[in-house]
Amino acid sequence: MKIIRIEAIPFAIPYRKPLRFASGEVDTAQHVLVRVHTDDGIAGVAEAPPRPFTYGETQDGVLAAVRQIFADQLTGLELTDRETMRARMERTVGNPAAKSALDMAVWDALGKTLNLPVSELLGGYTDRMRVSHMLGFDEPSVMVDEAQRMRDEHGITTFKVKVGRRPHTLDTAVVRALRENLGDEVELYVDGNRGWSASESARALDEMRDLGLTLAEELCPADDVLGRRWLVDRCDIPFVADESAVTPAEVTREVLGGSATAVSIKVARTGFTGSLRVHHLCEGLGLETVMGNQIDGQLGSMCTVVFGSAFRLTSQRAGELSNFLDMADDLLTEPLRISGGELTIRPGSGLGVEIDEDKLTHYRLDA
Structure with a gap:
C-alpha cells in the first residue's frame, strides 16, 4: 500500500453556459485530475477544481503544488499514513484544492486496495x-x-x-x-x-x-x-x-x-x-x-x-x-x-468510478 508515484493532469471541458455569481464566473472547467499510484498497481483518482476568485488557486498553481511540492512529500508513505500526509502538506500555506484532491485520491486507492467502498x-x-x-x-x-x-x-x-x-x-x-x-x-x-x-x-x-x-x-x-x-x-x-x-x-x-x-x-x-x-x-x-x-x-x-x-x-x-x-x-x-x-453512490471499491482514458487524452492540456 505504498505510494510510488503521483500524477497531476490538467484538463479543460467547456460549460454549455457560464455560471455567474457575485464573486466570479465559470465558463470552462479548467481542473486537474490527480492520480496516486501504489506499489500494488492501484491508482486512486480525484479532481481539483481551482477557484482563484475564492481561494487564490489556479490550474497552473495546482499543478505546481502537486508536482513540485506534495508529490515528493507523499511518495514513499503508506496509504494509511494520512495524518503524516496531512502534517507534511500543511507545512505549505493555502492550496486547498490541491491538498484535497491528493487526500481523496489516497482514500480512493485505499478503498480499492481493501476492496471496500470509500462511503x-x-x-x-x-x-x-x-x-x-x-x-x-x-x-x-x-x-x-x-x-x-x-x-x-x-x-x-x-x-x-x-x-x-x-x-x-x-x-x-x-x-x-x-x-x-x-x-x-x-x-x-x-x-x-x-x-x-x-x-x-x-x-x-x-x-x-x-x-x-x-x-x-x-x-x-x-x-x-x-x-x-x-x-x-x-x-x-x-x-x-x-x-x-x-x-x-x-x-x-x-x-x-x-x-x-x-x-x-x-x-x-x-x-x-x-x-x-x-x-x-x-x-x-x-x-x-x-x-x-x-x-x-x-x-x-x-x-x-x-x-x-x-x-x-x-x-x-x-x-x-x-x-x-x-x-x-x-x-x-x-x-x-x-x-x-x-x-x-456507485457499487464497487473506492469511489466506484473509472476514468475514460480516451476522453482524458482528448481534454488534457499537457499532451
Whole structure:
C-alpha cells in the first residue's frame, strides 16, 4: 500500500453556459485530475477544481503544488499514513484544492486496495443524497425555466439561488418569480458570495420574508465583523458559513463569534480527512450542515455524495450535486445520473468510478 508515484493532469471541458455569481464566473472547467499510484498497481483518482476568485488557486498553481511540492512529500508513505500526509502538506500555506484532491485520491486507492467502498470506510450511513441545483445570475424568466427543467428532467426540488447583485432587487425579484412559478413544494435558499453589505442583506431578507427561504449563505463578508454579527443575530433562518469557515478553527471562530449558525462542507477544499474533522465539530456543536459544490465535474460530485451520504448529519439536507449537468462532457466511463431528485453512490471499491482514458487524452492540456 505504498505510494510510488503521483500524477497531476490538467484538463479543460467547456460549460454549455457560464455560471455567474457575485464573486466570479465559470465558463470552462479548467481542473486537474490527480492520480496516486501504489506499489500494488492501484491508482486512486480525484479532481481539483481551482477557484482563484475564492481561494487564490489556479490550474497552473495546482499543478505546481502537486508536482513540485506534495508529490515528493507523499511518495514513499503508506496509504494509511494520512495524518503524516496531512502534517507534511500543511507545512505549505493555502492550496486547498490541491491538498484535497491528493487526500481523496489516497482514500480512493485505499478503498480499492481493501476492496471496500470509500462511503463504508467513512461511515456508510446511506447510499444516496437528495440533490440541490445551483442557479446562477440571469433574468428571472431564464432562471425559472432552468429550475423547471431540472425539476421535470431530474426530479430536483431544491434550489440554491445565487444572489448578491446591486441593486438587491434584481435578486429578490428572481427569488419571488421562482416561488410564484414553482409553488410551495420546492425548497429555495440563497447564496450571496459576499456580494452585499450587512444592511443590504438585511433589506433583501426582509423583502423575501414571505417566500419561505430555508437558508442564507455568505450574504456579506465575514471580515465585516460587526455587521455580519448584527445580520446573523436578526436572521430568522440558518446563516451558512461557506468560504469563511473552511477549517475547524474557522468554524469555531465564526460560530462562537456569532457570525454563522450553519456550515457548508466542501470536500473539494477539505478532502475527506479534513471534512471529517469539520463534520465531527459541527455534530458536537449541534450545527446544521450543507454539502456544498465548488462547481465540480462528475468525479468531484461523486466525491461529495460519497462523503455526504456517509453520515446522518450531512445527508439530512440536499447536497449541491448537479452542476456537472451544465458541462459539455466529462471524464467518467459511466456518467452520473440524477433520478427522482437523488444521486446515489456507485457499487464497487473506492469511489466506484473509472476514468475514460480516451476522453482524458482528448481534454488534457499537457499532451
